[in-house]
Each structure stands twice: as C-alpha cells, then as structure tokens.
Amino acid sequence: MLIKLINRHIKPYWGLIGAVLALQLVATIASLYLPNLNARIIDQGVARGDTHYIWVHGAWMLGVSLVQVAAQIAAVWFGARAAMQFGRDVRDAIFHRVLGFSSRELNHFGAPSLLTRTTNDVQQVQQLVLMTCVMMISAPITMVGGIIMAVREDPGMSWLILAAVAALAAGVVLLIWRVTPLFGIQQTRIDNLNRVLREQITGIRVVRAFVREPHEAKRFEQTNADLTQTATSLGRHMSFMFPFVMLIMNLGSVGVMWFGGHRIAEGHIQVGQLTAFLTYLMQILMSVMMATMMLVFAPRAAVCAGRIMEVLDTSSSVIPPQEGVTELAGRGVLEMRDVEFTYPGAEVPVLDEINLQLAPGRTTAIIGSTGSGKSTLVNLIPRLFDVTGGQVLVDGIDVREIDPDTLWARVGLVPQKPWLFSGTVASNLRYGKPDATDDELWAALETAQAADFVREMDGQLEAEIAQGGTNVSGGQRQRLSIARALVKKPGIYVFDDSFSALDVATDARLRAALAKETNGSAVLIVAQRVSTIREADEILVLEDGRIVGRGTHDQLLASCPTYVEIVDSQLSAEEAA
Structure with missing residues (x-):
C-alpha cells in the first residue's frame, strides 16, 4: 500500500527527485573523497614536513567540503519541496474522494477517523518521503562507496566492517519486528482519542445538562491513557536504538584502533590510512543507521498508507452518471x-x-x-x-x-x-448563490423571520458565525438555514x-x-x-x-x-x- 500510494502521487515530482538524487550523489562523492585527502595530508605532508603540500591539499579539502555542504543543503531543499507537495496532493485526493462519498461511506469511516487519515496519517507518509529524499538516497551510496574506499586503504581490516554492519543490522531488524504492530495500534488509538474528544466538545451542552463531566473526564482519561501506554511502549523500544548504535560504533572504533595499531607497527599501513579507514567505518555505520531509521519509520508509514488507500480505494455507493443531464426543461416536478x-x-x-x-x-x-x-x-x-x-x-x-x-x-x-459554517451571516447565506446581493439576503432573512435578530447582531450581515453556528440559538440556526435555501431560489x-x-x-x-x-x-x-x-x-x-x-x-x-x-x-x- 505504501509503494502504491507513493507511486500514485509522486509522478509529478520526478524532476525534483532527480535533482535530489544528483545532488546527493555529489555530496556523497565529496564526503567519500575527504578522508582520502586527509590521509594524504597526514602521510605525505605532515610526515615529510612539506608545508606547501599541506596548504595546497588543505585548500582542496576545504573546497570539496564547501561543495559537499552546498549540495547537501540544495538536496534537502528540493527533497522537502517534493515531500510537502506530495503531502498536499494526497490530502487533496482524500478531500475530493470524501466529498463524493454518500452518507453510507461517511458513516462507515466516521468523521474522527477521516480527520486523522487526512492529517496525521498523511503527515507520517510525507515524513517518510522527506527522509527518503534526505537520507535514504545517500545511505546506500555511502555504504557501498565507503566499503570500497575502506578496502582500498587496508583490505586486511575489512572483516571489522562486516562484523560491525552485521551486528548493527541484526539489532535493528529485531527492533523493527517488535515495534511494527505497535504502530498500527497507535493510529487506531489516535482515532479513538479524536472520536471521544469530538463527541465531548460538540456535545458539551448535553454533558453539562446531565452533570456527566466526571464520567466524560474518565472516558477521556482512559482513552488518553491507552494512547500514552502505546506511545510509551514505542518510546521504550526506540530508546534502545541510539545507545545500541553508539555501542557498535565505539566498539568498531576501538577495534580499528587496536588492530590498526598493530598493522602500523608491522608496516602494513600508515597513520593517515588508519585515520581514513576509521572515518570510512563511521560513514558506513552512519549510513546503516540512517537506513535502519528509515526502516523504523517505514512500518508506521505503511500502516498510515494502508488507512489512506482504504479511503482512496472506496467508491461511493452514489455513482455520478458519466454523461449526466445538465439541463432540466421543467419547473421542478x-x-x-x-x-x-x-x-x-x-x-x-x-x-x-x-x-x-x-x-x-x-x-x-x-x-x-x-x-x-x-x-x-x-x-x-x-x-x-x-x-x-x-x-x-x-x-x-x-x-x-x-x-x-x-x-x-x-x-x-x-x-x-x-x-x-464558520464565517459570517452573509457567507453562510451566499453558500448556494455566491453572487447574491445584500438586498436578496435581507429579503430571504425577512421571509425566514431572521431579519430582526440579524440586525441586532454586531456587524449585521458581517456578524461572525462560529463553526456549526454554536454562537446562535437552535431556532436562529434553523431560520438562517431556511434563509440560505431561499437565497438559492431552487x-x-x-x-x-x-x-x-x-x-x-x-x-x-x-x-x-x-x-x-x-x-x-x-x-x-x-x-x-x-x-x-x-x-x-x-x-x-x-x-x-x-x-x-x-x-x-x-x-x-x-x-x-x-x-x-x-x-x-x-x-x-x-x-x-
């Protein structure tokens, strides 16, 4: 579902994705070249006391660093643009699909769930697209390039890379296996929290009339506690990730320094090569960590994508005709x-x-x-x-x-x-006829017996109306709704x-x-x-x-x-x- 959703809405932004890929490639090549330059400076400049060599290659190293920084900033900018526009398109697709639903589909999903799918769920998939553009593209390039460059420096210590990557990958796979079910539970409990909160806010008058505030408070506390429990469980699992990664990285560093020191003493490598090898190991492990972070976020994004696709793949039971009649000859029979x-x-x-x-x-x-x-x-x-x-x-x-x-x-x-709807009296009355004049609005209000109380409101036709019309009485809402239909003249x-x-x-x-x-x-x-x-x-x-x-x-x-x-x-x- 995740791949299907992304493929459906990412096509207009392949140009931006291509630019991100090119820029990430430039930044990655630059980051892989820097340790090699540093090794040359140490082994051929510092060791020989060649100041000119140090200055020239140092300036070259600085230039490569600036290219890396510029390419990385541009890649993040283009990636963020693609991800944000992708999210906008998905939200737009959900909105237009829901507008076409009949009451049957709306009742099936429920308003709270549709709100969560349009906001929180889309945000999770959007975040995954952003992280893919920013990290996932460069991670495999860095991993493969880092292994090649490290082996070039010293093939004898390549087994250290294999051991560190295997240990890191095994730990992260275990973590993903544990947290994937929790992401689905979390999204469902967010739905429940939105449902309870929406019921309590819209039904606050009933709650107070029946003195049910303590009962509703307990309902909210229980729902909130369920979500907190799931989020806390996820947090506990995720809290092991960074200490584990740092442990592997530090053990790898110790291993490189220990075995590298012996190889320097035996004359197999130089100090600069050891420094470069250590840097490449850190780059490889960092790229593995970035890839595994993506794998951690991917399960939740996959759950959210499934929920989004459930809406997008649901067809309305009220199907519009392909070539419907657009003009009716009668007067309204x-x-x-x-x-x-x-x-x-x-x-x-x-x-x-x-x-x-x-x-x-x-x-x-x-x-x-x-x-x-x-x-x-x-x-x-x-x-x-x-x-x-x-x-x-x-x-x-x-x-x-x-x-x-x-x-x-x-x-x-x-x-x-x-x-x-939230807005003004006039904007609500013009809902069915946007070009209605003020005179038409007042005529409709007079017929609906609403003109008197509208004249007493601050601003009259421009008086503010709260969402759902909660700042006017039930009878006033009915009369304004009648006036809205009268303005339309159906x-x-x-x-x-x-x-x-x-x-x-x-x-x-x-x-x-x-x-x-x-x-x-x-x-x-x-x-x-x-x-x-x-x-x-x-x-x-x-x-x-x-x-x-x-x-x-x-x-x-x-x-x-x-x-x-x-x-x-x-x-x-x-x-x-």
Missing part, C-alpha cells in the same frame, strides 16, 4: 415511483412502495412517528442515498441520470440538523423538520411568509407538529416506511386512524400545557 430503500445488512426495508408527486405551486407534507422513514425519504431526493428499488424523478428524469450539480441546483434542502424546496425549534407564533409567521415566497416552487415539508402542516395541499402519513394515509388535513381526520392518533396526542399535550 418531483416524483417517486414505487420507491424502496433498504440499509446494507438490514432485513426489512426502511421505505417500501412510496409513491408521491411534488408539483410547482403545491405544498406536500409528510408526518409520522419517529423512525417511520421520513428523513430517509428526504435524503433520497438530493441523492445522499440511492434507492434500492423504484425511481426518484425530477422533471421526468431519474435523478441517477442527472448531473449532480444540476440536481443540487434544483433542490433546496434544509436539513433536520441545521449546520452553519425549483424544489425540502424542509426536513426545519421548524421544530421555533415557537408557535414564529412558526405561523414563517409559514405564511414562505407560502408567498415559494408559490412558484414545489415544496415538501417534513414535520412533527400538525399545526405546521395542516394547511398543506396534501399530507402523507408514514408508518413503518409505508404511506398509510394521503389527503388534506380534514380528509385524513375522517379516514386515517394513525393521523387522528397523532392529532389527538398533540391536542392533549397542548391542553395539558
């Missing part, structure tokens, strides 16, 4: 023919044999008990789900054959849970229990204003209160996913026991109040 919908894995359909028609200038209402399928029916209209049987048609065309942008432009949905309005947070007087004023504003459009109202829908041209009564009553308010009172039961229960509640 919605029809459902024998619609059936069953959730994946469910044995019983949520909706069954649903037939209805919305026409411009008519208001159709849906009422039913909780769980009767009202919101599911509404979600089928803008294709948040696709029907599992039957058809949903707009202006005579199946919604599955309509271009998504064309369909969404025709439908103005006010969801059951109104959501406002052919079909769908209000999914959008008046539940309004008082009776505001509800009545809003419905009267809406009737004038939407008289040329098809209107569908889903509601719990009979008072909200009693003036509708047609009322549908849902029970267990089926339409059990159809007609006006008076007709249903005479023919539908379920509707009579709903009316009686609400009248009783009002009388009790």
